[in-house]
Amino acid sequence: MTGEGVKETEQWIADKGAKYAYAYDKGMKVMTAFGLGGYPSVVLIGADGVVLHAGSAGGATDKLIEKALVGALPKPLYEWPASAGAAKSAFVKRKYADAIAGAAKVPEADGGPAIKAALEALVKGRVEAVKAAYKAGDYLTASDGAKELVKQLAGLPEQAEAKAVADEYAKDEAAQTVAKAQKKVRDLRAQRLGKSKEREKALEDLQKIAKDHPGTKAAEEAQAFMAELRQRKS
Amino acid sequence: MKPMHALRAALAVLLLAATSFAQRGVGAPMPELAFEGFSQTKAKSLDDLAGRAILIEIFAYW
Numbered sequence: 587m588t589g590e591g592v593k594e595t596e597q598w599i600a601d602k603g604a605k606y607a608y609a610y611d612k613g614m615k616v617m618t619a620f621g622l623g624g625y626p627s628v629v630l631i632g633a634d635g636v637v638l639h640a641g642s643a644g645g646a647t648d649k650l651i652e653k654a655l656v657g658a659l660p661k662p663l664y665e666w667p668a669s670a671g672a673a674k675s676a677f678v679k680r681k682y683a684d685a686i687a688g689a690a691k692v693p694e695a696d697g698g699p700a701i702k703a704a705l706e707a708l709v710k711g712r713v714e715a716v717k718a719a720y721k722a723g724d725y726l727t728a729s730d731g732a733k734e735l736v737k738q739l740a741g742l743p744e745q746a747e748a749k750a751v752a753d754e755y756a757k758d759e760a761a762q763t764v765a766k767a768q769k770k771v772r773d774l775r776a777q778r779l780g781k782s783k784e785r786e787k788a789l790e791d792l793q794k795i796a797k798d799h800p801g802t803k804a805a806e807e808a809q810a811f812m813a814e815l816r817q818r819k820s
Numbered sequence: 821m822k823p824m825h826a827l828r829a830a831l832a833v834l835l836l837a838a839t840s841f842a843q844r845g846v847g848a849p850m851p852e853l854a855f856e857g858f859s860q861t862k863a864k865s866l867d868d869l870a871g872r873a874i875l876i877e878i879f880a881y882w
């Protein structure tokens with residue numbers, strides 16, 4: 587149905603007894619940003635701000651949700667006290683050293699130590715996730731994450747750990763080859779592939795990636811997307 | 821770890837359903853997303869949810 591307004595939507599929410607937070611995607615800006623054209627669709631964003639899934643509801647698997655929760659703040663920012671304003675604003679800008687320094691100034695009565703500990707845990711979690719991704723052969727996630735972290739962790743000792751991953755990647759030609767192939771798979775995923783001819787071409791490309799990079803994350807991702815495309819076909 | 825711990829932000833969108841799914845932006849940092857009229861939460865924007873896992877369900881009703 588088209589043209590329903592806020593009044594009707596709120597009535598619908600009330601009728602269904604929906605308790606969850608909701609908002610409006612006016613002008614379908616969010617749908618467009620993720621290239622989504624169907625309902626229902628699901629977007630999953632990790633605690634590190636990285637998009638983990640954008641597509642069918644079934645694609646947001648328990649495994650991905652667990653990944654999204656790594657290092658998540660136990661308390662959302664909107665529940666932080668006013669005295670944590672500086673920490674909050676630095677955190678939103680992903681300036682983690684400033685955020686931790688700001689949290690250190692929040693009085694104990696306002697939960698300052700807990701906020702500081704949560705931020706430190708989040709930083710640690712992000713560094714560990716990047717290291718784990720590298721170890722698991724997910725070189726694209728690891729290299730992109732390490733690059734981001736080197737910037738975001740300026741002034742913190744953990745920056746050196748992120749830099750070590752970035753440096754290792756810069757020297758590892760095999761890892762770079764796999765990451766490039768992973769990027770190709772992700773670029774294909776970003777395409778609409780609405781026509782069967784487009785899907786067939788994508789399947790050919792994916793098959794080649796899987797064949798050229800056996801036993802790697804690139805092959806794994808190519809095969810997973812091939813399975814999704816074949817399902818879409820039928 | 822229960823998936824329900826992830827924050828659910830459901831969107832009521834008001835158009836007929838189509839059928840195609842993409843994965844644009846997966847693996848990249850979340851783009852700036854302008855949702856309007858946050859309800860049933862103290863969050864006023866997605867910035868307020870930074871540092872949390874966010875599960876957005878986009879649905880239409882009719």
